[in-house]
Amino acid sequence: MSEVIGAEEDAFLRAHSRVFLLGVRADGSPTGWPMVGLYPGGALEFSTYGRSQKVRDFARNPAAACVVAPAGGERALTLRGTCAMVEGQHVPSTGTDSAPPDVSVADGIAEGARARMRAGKRVVLRFVPDSARFVAGDAPRTDRRSDG
Amino acid sequence: MAERPDIRMSPSEVRDFLATQRRAVVGALDAGEPVGTVADIRVVDGALEVTLAEDDPVRLAIAVDDRVCVVAEQFPTYYEIKGVCAHGRAAPVDGLGGRTFCLALADVTSFDFGKLPRAGAGSGTTV
Numbered sequence: 001m002s003e004v005i006g007a008e009e010d011a012f013l014r015a016h017s018r019v020f021l022l023g024v025r026a027d028g029s030p031t032g033w034p035m036v037g038l039y040p041g042g043a044l045e046f047s048t049y050g051r052s053q054k055v056r057d058f059a060r061n062p063a064a065a066c067v068v069a070p071a072g073g074e075r076a077l078t079l080r081g082t083c084a085m086v087e088g089q090h091v092p093s094t095g096t097d098s099a100p101p102d103v104s105v106a107d108g109i110a111e112g113a114r115a116r117m118r119a120g121k122r123v124v125l126r127f128v129p130d131s132a133r134f135v136a137g138d139a140p141r142t143d144r145r146s147d148g
Numbered sequence: 149m150a151e152r153p154d155i156r157m158s159p160s161e162v163r164d165f166l167a168t169q170r171r172a173v174v175g176a177l178d179a180g181e182p183v184g185t186v187a188d189i190r191v192v193d194g195a196l197e198v199t200l201a202e203d204d205p206v207r208l209a210i211a212v213d214d215r216v217c218v219v220a221e222q223f224p225t226y227y228e229i230k231g232v233c234a235h236g237r238a239a240p241v242d243g244l245g246g247r248t249f250c251l252a253l254a255d256v257t258s259f260d261f262g263k264l265p266r267a268g269a270g271s272g273t274t275v
Contacts, residue, residue, distance in 0.1 A: 020173040020219050022182040025235075030175035030182045031257075034221035034231045063181040067173045071223065076186045108267075109226055135185055136201055140170045 002042060009132050012077050013039040013068060017100035021046060021127065022065040023057045023083065031057070036103055037068065040093035043128045044068075044079075047092055047113070050123040058083045064127055070102065073137035081129040089124045090117045153265060157232070157258040165220070165230050165260075166253075167191045172220040174198060176209045176238075183209055189218065196234060196251040197241065211245040214238045218251055229261035 005013070019037030022030060033054055037044040044066055048054060058064065064083035069076035116122050157165065166172075172189045175182055185206040188199040196218055200207050210216060214237045221231040234256045238249035 018221075018223070020175075020184060020221070022173075022175040022184045022217070022219075024177075024180070024182055028177075028180065029215040029235055030177055030217045031235060032173060032175045032182075032184070032217050032219040032233050034219060034223075065175070065182040065184045067184040067186060069173060069186055078184050080181070080183060103223075135204065137186060138171045140188075 004129050004132050005042065006132075008134075009077060010041070012075070012134075013037075013044070015102075016068050016070040016073070017102055018068070018070055019044060019046075020067040020069060021054065021083065021125075022067070023054060024061045024063055025057060026060065036100060037066065037127075038092045038094045038100065043126050045086075045092045045094070046125040046127070047117065047122050048125060049121060050085075055085055055123060055125065058125060059085065066127055066129070069138045072139050074139050075134050076137040078133050078135055079127070079129040080131045081127055083125055083127040086124045086126050090120050090122055092124055153263060155259045155261060155263040157230070157260050159253065159256075161260065162232050162234075162253060162256055162258050163191055163194060165222075165258075166196060166232060166234075169220045169222070172198075172218050174200065174206060175217040175219065176206050177213045177215055178209045180213075187218075189220065192250070195253060197248060198238070198251060199248045202247060207245060207247065210238050210249065214249075216249075216251060227261050227264065227266075230259065232256060232258045 021035045022032040025031045035046045062082040066079040174187045216238045217235045219233045241248040
């Protein structure tokens with residue numbers, strides 16, 4: 001844990017892997033990607049294709065944010081920080097033995113992803129937070145305006 | 149190299165998917181750096197209407213720089229994964245610095261894993 005990631009944030013990050021990674025496009029506008037975020041402690045890691053747009057975006061500008069938002073959850077954790085590709089690392093620090101408990105993967109998909117990691121086609125993006133804040137989560141809010 | 153399948157949604161598929169979503173992540177800029185939050189969404193006249201929480205500091209960021217993105221995603225099972233990221237400028241509905249803005253669905257990226265082949269090239273099950 002750290003000054004940014006306290007015990008409450010640490011427990012939340014270990015329990016939830018549904019993460020929206022936010023970055024900046026070449027024109028300076030914000031963009032985002034729903035991802036599976038893996039938390040080895042202190043940082044979030046994402047496995048992605050080395051040729052993906054997000055890898056190019058973070059190489060150009062590492063400024064990033066994450067919203068950790070479990071589906072239907074009462075709370076979400078917003079984080080600000082920086083994100084960069086880890087040179088030479090193709091497998092997340094958490095390893096490849098199993099998917100996070102809140103992720104259901106179809107037969108054969110996990111094996112295919114592991115093979116692409118071994119082949120070096122996938123890279124690891126690491127997000128290091130410098131601030132954290134809880135907000136209301138994915139669950140519909142009770143103070144929502146009427147649709148009518 | 150095998151050609152990757154096109155799993156993007158059509159504009160009508162994007163609208164239909166977003167119409168099923170009540171909450172989404174909003175990305176904005178604070179001094180040029182991304183910030184995020186979670187907000188209510190609904191589709192109104194083919195655009196997204198987004199309502200932030202009363203005390204959400206992202207409201208202030210959007211009042212200074214109206215460039216935003218809205219990201220919605222579902223992941224019930226692997227082949228039901230769908231996601232949309234809409235980009236654009238926030239058009240205030242209830243005044244500058246208000247809770248609610250509209251976002252046109254003109255600059256959108258999307259994916260629908262239901263369009264993936266179930267086996268062979270591009271399915272995700274082979275290298």
